[in-house]
Amino acid sequence: MGYDTLTIGLDAGGTSTRAVLTTGTGECVGFGVGGRGNPTSSGVEIAGDGVMASIAAALAASSATLADVSVIATAMAGQRIGDEEGAWLMARLSAEGFAGRLVFESDLAATYFTGSAEPFGYAIVAGTGACAVRIEDGSIAATADGLGWLLGDRGSGYWIGHRVARAVVRELDHAGPRTALTPALLAHLGITAETARREGRLQVLDQVVEALYALRPIELAALAPLAFTAADAVAERILHRAGAHLADTLAAVLDGPGPVVLGGSVLCRDSPVRDAFVRRLGAAADGLDMRPVVDGAVGAGLLALRAAGVAVSPETLARLSGSLAGMR
């Protein structure tokens, strides 16, 4: 032991999970990465494995055990999970000696608190999905989009990948312009470009359609990188429209100046998406302080501290960020 208070923040995502072990002053004393941690997309068994692996790795760096931890805050996408729905995780934690309190938070809040400890501001995450929130008094006060691949998530990785797929099938169906996305997608799918036809249709089109329907729709998000590398007019147009959609999503929650924390792979780096995003915001971007972050690990740690009754400040955030950066 040797610590006054120990908390764990979990940034539990669809592909990996990060655990941040901190003292009551926000000093990070352990960091670990595990597998998939979202029970909605992976099931409670796999998500439980991912979470527990990340916790074990974080604890391994310290002399502490789960019995020493007073609060665990789990940030994940989807509806906030109440005590009852969280039973799958509490059972796993209890079995390892955890006797503290388990709370669930939105992944958007974890993103926000990774880039800001101020009580008012905004976060927008554009990864596989896309969602924006306004934070007031440290809590989510407004939400825009985040409606999933079928109904929303405009400008997200899924949205971009879906447009890539549609641009290619439209070219092969002679209904859209020629694009560098087509050879890129064929190579990605391992399909050889041939000119044989059946009923006036390119057989390669049938092959592409069959290969794409064999995926779960959400897996089209994996095609988004093709738009970033193709760099022709069709790809640029997709990226510009994505940026404009993301700006509209953020604009829907704007209510004055403040920090804007940018999360997710689509917005967190310089790209035509980010350019179009800023351009579309126009004058609305005045007074907005854009802060890209790579994930929500720091924010999950901050949420855990807050749940433990610690008054978090910009200094707490700086201490947690700095000490975590030294551990990964």
Add this chain to the structure above:
Amino acid sequence: MGYDTLTIGLDAGGTSTRAVLTTGTGECVGFGVGGRGNPTSSGVEIAGDGVMASIAAALAASSATLADVSVIATAMAGQRIGDEEGAWLMARLSAEGFAGRLVFESDLAATYFTGSAEPFGYAIVAGTGACAVRIEDGSIAATADGLGWLLGDRGSGYWIGHRVARAVVRELDHAGPRTALTPALLAHLGITAETARREGRLQVLDQVVEALYALRPIELAALAPLAFTAADAVAERILHRAGAHLADTLAAVLDGPGPVVLGGSVLCRDSPVRDAFVRRLGAAADGLDMRPVVDGAVGAGLLALRAAGVAVSPETLARLSGSLAGMR
């Protein structure tokens, strides 16, 4: 017996199957309806049951048995099925005494030959999906769209239903205009409109999103009728855009004047979709003879006759249409 040649045409769809029993002159002597007949969407057991039920009903009106039938032509959506893939149906037919030849045809060809026996022309079907073909020398020479709900089918029933769903969630997310589609969809889903919020979001939006994701995506096609009855600006715009998309799909296969057979529930009746379809075609509609049909039963019968070596003519089509009309 008492007949020289007997053939059966099957119009096998995703919701029902029609069987048309004809003599060699195109006289319909039996008609029957069965359940779902597409093995791709229903599985071979259910599709086999649907097909066999339709055949039994068609034969019941005559004194013939399956042993008297020389050719069965099955028209269905999706890739044409070769001998091997058709084994599921041949086994069922053989068990009932069928010793003739089984052939598979496109549902687009059945639609075409329901409205035309001419060797050159066009068919466009807009039901759950949307696809257009050009017929040359009696066979499909060009195809446009028909790429399925995720990648194409622009202007189809699915396309319209998906736009209905998106218009509603956008209104509830404060990202789109108010529309009569919203109360219509809430009523359809059995959700009560309430104004409670969580994290700044209407809880009714969460309910709608949850209800829609509980459906298989293709089931959104069932929401298309809401657009036809809502009759406000948002709904009209969806229907107009659907009609324009369908016109573009037909235009992609146009190559001179000819009959255009219109199949599927979206285009076969007068509506804002049809109005926009004709308007968008503009001068390209000159020389096109639009012929709406309710299903592909007559065409399936004609395809069966053709497969049996009968030279089909406009007179054959008229005889089959007239005699079938008297039986249903």
